[in-house]
Amino acid sequence: MERVIGIDLGTTNSCVAIVEESVPTVIPNRGGYKTTPSMVAITEAGKRLVGHIAKRQAITNAENTVHAAKRLIGRKWSSPQVKNAILTAAYKIVEGPHGDVRIHLRDKTYSVPEISAMVLQEMKLFAEDYLSEPISKAVITVPAYFNDNQRQATKDAGQIAGLDVIRIINEPTAAALAYGYGKTEEKTIAVFDLGGGTFDISVLEIGSGGVFRVIATAGDTFLGGEDFDARIIDWLVQGFKDQYGVDLRQDRMALQRLKDAAEKAKCELSSQNETEVNLPFIISSSRNEALHLQRTISRTTLEGLCEDLVERCIDICKQTLEDARLERDEIDDVVLVGGMTRMPKVQESVQDFFGRPPNKGVHPDEVVALGAAIQGAALIDDSKQMILLDVTPHALGIMTYGSNFEELIPQNTTVPTSRSKIFTTSRDNQTAVKILVMQGESQNAAENELLGEFILTGLRRAPKGQVEIEVTFEINSDGIVSVSARDLETGQQQSIQVTASSGLTKEEVGQMMEAAKEYLVDRRASDAFEGARQEAEKLITEIERMFPQVEHIVAASDFGRDAISKARTILDRVRQAIGKKDAAAVKEQMESLARTHRMFKGVVARPNG
């Protein structure tokens, strides 16, 4: 049976897992780590770097290193979150052709799903290495509070990466699946997930027989570790300005160093009361003197700087419990997910709010990917009894006259679901009707997220009010919206044109997929070459080390001289093949090289040698 991987595509870190013989397991990356930074960089030579190697060079190549792309995915260029990201990111964010967001690195512009696809492709490669088989199916997680545009864009990213995304699931729900896996007790739990970029809270009922039912969910897709880091950066920048009158923000490299240092300090303050930020030669003064940043920050200071961020999380928890119509003491367990929940202040606040210590039994960095893998396994194997009932985080509706929002599917409705509404023509012989579909909680349509303009076309000509079209709005198990329409009298399906979406067109996704495939071919070839090169060079080095000694021993005989000259030829051939980056030619010479190596070792090892 084909296997399915589960991928937690995080703002800061990504993680991939699989269920092996009923055991959910995290797949380590090539460096042996269980999580991989969701960072992508393009080097000066045009080489793509993903993960730890991208992170390691972020300071010296800040402008061409993308972090936290998830904060931009599926967002409109005009959104306040994008404006905010433009101010803080060291890389260049530009406007795309559909009012979407693109990222400019070196001499190329990439869509955000393309950048995320690079991370996904890497995760896919790790899984293929680990399992020694090609993988095409995946379950990818998204923050529960992601809207349709963000979900679509994530699905596009999967497709670009060459993955068949069989399901998109919500991160806290995935965490609950992993938490409840193999347990039989019935429980009501809250999953509190504060990661690098987003905050989600979900309240679920875990029933016997593997039924997971989400009761309510809410969150904030722009609230996470990045914001905590930003507070520390602001504090450091302000302090530096006060002390030296120099603005560190003018310098991208300084900013990237600050960002690293801020995150490091934040993490240290989870286990220490005080830490020092020390960044020598951070910038030069107007008189060209080197300036150093050195400042001590305490846990109390950090907590003060971030108080409102933690409060926002708790406010959302409050609202979610109300939506779930549950009292705090009806929650049996609070599960903490996400790296930011290591911060003591976050744990304390959660404990104060729910009135019980949170559960620390799950691994906050791995549990989401494990849950995705569990869901993946259940989707392809019917014998794995598990029923997952999730909800839509946002109300779905349409814009009506006067910019009002008419709600069709309320927030927290179990998905999949659908609602229909009848539209009539308002003019004689009207052949088209425009419908604006939106997602959000505001009565004022303009404050909600526009998913698309759906234009019903080719309506039959008739006096006004005589054409009735039934439009069906559907949310599938991925949380993705689709709209269909039919003429009530003739029963005929009406075609729908979607415009004004911030996503990619089918053609664009197709092109990006091709480019990603090409990259993979190149990458595989260069991996193969790299493997062969390393193996060959190891032997070359050893042969060269033995050369003088062997030459000395065997030079007396014709046979020996002949062997030496043959060995030289082989070394030359291998070096040439390496120079041409020709993996096949290197491999072709490997056997002769190994034979020479064995022969040399034999000569050197001879007792009279």
Ligand SMILES: Nc1ncnc2c1ncn2[C@@H]1O[C@H](COP(=O)(O)OP(=O)(O)OP(=O)(O)O)[C@@H](O)[C@H]1O
């Ligand atoms: N010991 C720690 N103390 C405080 N914060 C920490 C600690 N360890 C990690 N973090 C923070 O947790 C965040 C990363 O968490 P995580 O890996 O769960 O996020 P993510 O899954 O990538 O993001 P998201 O789920 O929001 O998309 C980073 O901001 C990181 O600085």
Ligand SMILES: [Mg+2]
């Ligand atoms: Mg996460």
